[in-house]
Amino acid sequence: MHDRRFRFGVIVPKVSSAAEFTEIARQAEALGYSTLFVPDHFVDHPLAPVPALAAAAAVTTTLRVGPLVLGNDYKHPVVLAREAATIDLLSDGRLELGIGAGWMSVDYEKAGIPLDKPSVRIARLAEAITILKGLFADGPFSFRGEHYTVTELDGQPKPVQRPHPPFVIGGGGPKVLALAAREAAIVGVNANLRSGDGNSRDAASSLTSARTDEKLQWLRDAAGARFDDLEIQTLVGFVHVTDDRTSIAEAIAGGFGVTPDDAILAPVTLVGTESQMVELLELRRQRWQMSYTVVPHEAMSQFAPIVARLAGT
Amino acid sequence: MSHAFRFGVQLSEATSASEWRDNARRVEDLGYSTLYMPDHFVDTSLAPMPAIAIAAAHTTTLRVGALVFDNDYKHPAILAKEMATIDQLTDGRCELGIGAGWMKTDYDALGLPYDSPGVRIARLDEALQVIKGCWADGPFSFSGTHYKIREYDAQPKPAQQPSMPILIGGGGPKVLRLAGREADIIGINPNLRAGAVTTDAAASASKAETVKKLGWIREGAGDRFDAIELQIRYFVCAITDDALGFAAAVAPGFDSTPEEVLGSGAALVGTIPAMIDQLVARRDDWGVSNIVVGGDNYLDFAPVVAALAGT
Numbered sequence: 126m127h128d129r130r131f132r133f134g135v136i137v138p139k140v141s142s143a144a145e146f147t148e149i150a151r152q153a154e155a156l157g158y159s160t161l162f163v164p165d166h167f168v169d170h171p172l173a174p175v176p177a178l179a180a181a182a183a184v185t186t187t188l189r190v191g192p193l194v195l196g197n198d199y200k201h202p203v204v205l206a207r208e209a210a211t212i213d214l215l216s217d218g219r220l221e222l223g224i225g226a227g228w229m230s231v232d233y234e235k236a237g238i239p240l241d242k243p244s245v246r247i248a249r250l251a252e253a254i255t256i257l258k259g260l261f262a263d264g265p266f267s268f269r270g271e272h273y274t275v276t277e278l279d280g281q282p283k284p285v286q287r288p289h290p291p292f293v294i295g296g297g298g299p300k301v302l303a304l305a306a307r308e309a310a311i312v313g314v315n316a317n318l319r320s321g322d323g324n325s326r327d328a329a330s331s332l333t334s335a336r337t338d339e340k341l342q343w344l345r346d347a348a349g350a351r352f353d354d355l356e357i358q359t360l361v362g363f364v365h366v367t368d369d370r371t372s373i374a375e376a377i378a379g380g381f382g383v384t385p386d387d388a389i390l391a392p393v394t395l396v397g398t399e400s401q402m403v404e405l406l407e408l409r410r411q412r413w414q415m416s417y418t419v420v421p422h423e424a425m426s427q428f429a430p431i432v433a434r435l436a437g438t
Numbered sequence: 439m440s441h442a443f444r445f446g447v448q449l450s451e452a453t454s455a456s457e458w459r460d461n462a463r464r465v466e467d468l469g470y471s472t473l474y475m476p477d478h479f480v481d482t483s484l485a486p487m488p489a490i491a492i493a494a495a496h497t498t499t500l501r502v503g504a505l506v507f508d509n510d511y512k513h514p515a516i517l518a519k520e521m522a523t524i525d526q527l528t529d530g531r532c533e534l535g536i537g538a539g540w541m542k543t544d545y546d547a548l549g550l551p552y553d554s555p556g557v558r559i560a561r562l563d564e565a566l567q568v569i570k571g572c573w574a575d576g577p578f579s580f581s582g583t584h585y586k587i588r589e590y591d592a593q594p595k596p597a598q599q600p601s602m603p604i605l606i607g608g609g610g611p612k613v614l615r616l617a618g619r620e621a622d623i624i625g626i627n628p629n630l631r632a633g634a635v636t637t638d639a640a641a642s643a644s645k646a647e648t649v650k651k652l653g654w655i656r657e658g659a660g661d662r663f664d665a666i667e668l669q670i671r672y673f674v675c676a677i678t679d680d681a682l683g684f685a686a687a688v689a690p691g692f693d694s695t696p697e698e699v700l701g702s703g704a705a706l707v708g709t710i711p712a713m714i715d716q717l718v719a720r721r722d723d724w725g726v727s728n729i730v731v732g733g734d735n736y737l738d739f740a741p742v743v744a745a746l747a748g749t
Contacts, residue, residue, distance in 0.1 A: 139593075142526075143526060143527045143528065143529055146527055167515065167519070167590065167592070168590075169593075170593075171523075171593030171594040172523055172594070173516070173519045173520040173522075173523040175487050175488050175491075175520060176487055176488060176490075176491035176520050176521075176523045176524045176527070177491075177523055177527065178488070179487075179488035179489070179491035179492045179495070180491045180492065180494070180495045180524075180527045182492070183459075183491070183492045183495035183496055184495055199513065199516055200512060200513075200516065201511065201512075201548060201550075203479060203547070203548045204485075204511050204512060204548075207479065207484075207485040208485040208487055208488050210485070211484045211485040211488045211489055212488045214452075214453075214454070214455070214484070215452070215455045215458050215484070215488065215489060215492050216455060217454070217455045234588055235515075235587065235588055235589065235590040236513060236515045236516075236587065236590065237585055237586030237587055237588065238513070273549060274549030275547065275548065275549055276546055276547055276549065277547065278479060278480070278547040278548070281479075281482065281483045282483045282484060
């Protein structure tokens with residue numbers, strides 16, 4: 126059963142130098158963050174997660190590392206399994222393996238990868254997870270699915286974390302949340318990205334309190350008894366420390382077509398004073414079991430006092 | 439004009455984080471230029487991409503790369519992005535080793551179609567254009583048989599400008615002509631058309647065959663031949679007082695005589711001084727200045743590195 130204690134991560138999509146990246150990783154560790162995440166996109170995200178996470182692990186000692194999240198369609202799962210297990214082995218077991226069905230249509234377009242409909246991408250992700258777990262387990266593994274075939278392969282190396290590193294699976298729709306409920310240790314409750322655009326009104330309107338209640342219900346229904354073991358994660362894209370929460374909330378609300386109250390509660394924003402943020406995080410944990418909060422690395426220092434107050438409580 | 443000698447080690451195994459870190463530092467301390475990793479799934483261990491990133495993070499001057507990435511395992515735009523990321527995070531210590539792919543057991547295990555060598559090489563040719571397009575300034579588009587790229591301004595660009603060195607290895611005429619046209623470093627390898635290491639592969643490394651391979655590289659390279667660094671990965675590297683006796687023992691595996699083994703472009707056999715002489719002679723004859731040995735003998739081989747590196 127998960128204890129629902131707070132922990133925190135930072136997400137780093139870009140840096141301007143090698144020294145800056147090393148500094149961010151070491152600072153995240155020193156400030157009490159649990160995990161450094163790197164996203165996986167082709168456009169506007171100039172760090173490839175696999176080598177960047179490996180490098181971050183090499184310059185730290187306890188910081189966990191993970192992709193948030195890998196687009197399953199970008200790499201064959203056998204290739205991914207070997208890379209993930211290598212990071213886990215060479216970091217003494219510090220990988221959190223975030224993986225998703227893929228959604229950002231511009232990535233697919235630029236790289237000439239066919240963008241199948243969501244249900245096909247989710248079915249492919251389900252097969253990939255079976256393959257990843259099969260290769261992480263002991264002994265040779267075979268699999269024959271709709272999308273992948275693996276024959277008598279004993280995946281090497283094996284990860285240090287047994288039976289496998291924790292999977293992070295995020296989503297905002299019922300199908301992917303059901304898959305997460307079955308397969309993940311950490312579930313990201315996100316916007317619904319069926320539009321292929323993270324900044325669309327469709328994505329934003331899926332983040333109201335009522336819609337978040339609905340997502341948690343999907344997750345509960347799909348997880349059954351497993352729900353209590355799941356760690357619920359949110360990626361907060363917008364962190365703004367301010368004494369004037371109301372006017373910021375109104376600005377966000379106008380831009381995305383939601384009410385100011387919903388703009389404040391939405392699990393992708395944190396706006397207000399330090400105390401208000403602490404209250405918000407406690408409220409979200411109470412209502413939605415959200416205990417694992419990831420913030421952009423630009424907010425890392427500003428947000429650190431909140432990490433100091435809440436991490437581990 | 440010949441290139442200065444430099445040396446590499448091809449490593450694939452480690453059972454812990456500290457072992458891998460210590461290995462990388464030892465390779466650097468012994469004067470090797472580059473740590474390379476193979477890219478296979480069956481009977482090999484670490485994945486090269488994260489492992490070279492970690493090796494580079496634990497060292498300060500060591501160069502890193504794969505020897506070589508199999509093009510068929512990953513989309514070239516992803517490979518380009520990952521290698522450029524490591525190049526940025528190491529202030530420019532990467533070499534992109536890439537090949538058409540050959541080990542059939544990998545393809546079978548992954549369920550990947552094992553196309554004819556001609557198709558795999560054509561795909562590698564396209565992949566090189568995609569990779570170079572990703573690394574050049576501004577958006578690019580590409581429409582090939584195997585890859586399509588649309589108005590993509592890939593990030594990051596490599597720290598090494600205008601490009602990180604591209605290393606292509608091969609043993610047949612098509613891939614070596616392609617390497618001659620496109621690569622900065624060319625590995626002269628056995629011909630692996632059989633899809634496995636066989637006597638056919640071993641025989642294709644004979645002295646006469648090595649000269650033929652140089653001819654194919656020249657055909658592809660034209661005027662740029664002198665700028666290309668030539669590499670041999672010595673799969674047979676034995677420090678011994680009894681070179682002929684050693685050669686007699688391995689000759690059946692090469693399908694040749696002991697004398698032919700000693701002349702083979704895949705074998706380096708003898709005392710340390712004899713190896714030094716032979717490498718100097720081969721650089722004079724063949725132009726090969728970039729020498730790679732395996733994890734099983736890089737420690738014993740270190741005196742050769744100490745004598746020749748940079749000369």
